[in-house]
Amino acid sequence: MSISSTSRSAAHILPVRFPSDLLRACQGTAGSACLDGLHVVLPVLFEAYPQGCGYGGLVVCPAVPSYLVNPVFESVSDRSVRKYRGDPVPLELVREVIDAATYAPSARRGEQWRFTVLSGEEKTRFIGFFRGELNKIAAERGYQALGSALNSCEIMDQAPISIVVWNAGERGWLTEEHSVAAAMQNMLLRATDLGLGSLWIGDVYSVYEGIRAYFKKHWKLSGAIALGYPAEAGRDFRRKTVDEVTEWMMKN
């Protein structure tokens, strides 16, 4: 019987005050629990357990601050990727990325997000259409009218997967769009977690009606996501600090 510790992606640190909380936390999340702020309890798995895989026991290790080991926070600080390797992305991973979207919060639990996944010839055909429409705009109004759209189109061309994201909300609320944006953010986080690179493409808006007509959709177009294995890391830049973006209004 071989023993392995829980995978990094399953590691969570939860506040635990009582031994019963600890057991509950470990059973519920397949993760780790913080025993006293200094130590972490990691469930260990017995592989080849008679009924598959089960917990074999608990081991106590020194604690690492949760924001350093929590995969969500690691993913939050990851960057947009604009260069991709050609290797295909297994469709199970694309499903995982979309699955993450389905857990986003949504206005009135409307789950307004919808997706069209493009790869191979379907993606090539769509990119050809998108590029062609952009060139028509450039011919009429000049290339400066396109902003970054042509560049975004080339990035989509390079990434093996494009996911077109739709807003199926029919109430006309702005908050329906917010739901879809939350879903898109979940997708980017999950992509990073799975070792994929991604880029949010808002530039599809340049051909808003054309893209709806191309896919014969009455839904609103929310954006697209380019997905693939990164050929280079995203570029970091100075972020506005918490104090630059926050106004604290508190009364003691």
Ligand SMILES: Cc1cc2nc3c(=O)[nH]c(=O)nc-3n(C[C@H](O)[C@H](O)[C@H](O)COP(=O)(O)O)c2cc1C
């Ligand atoms: C609503 C939205 C639309 C975006 N559209 C594009 C786009 O069309 N093309 C592009 O290259 N990046 C696009 N981005 C990515 C941003 O440029 C990127 O998130 C920003 O520069 C911050 O960089 P980072 O993601 O690497 O931290 C978009 C991001 C958001 C949130």
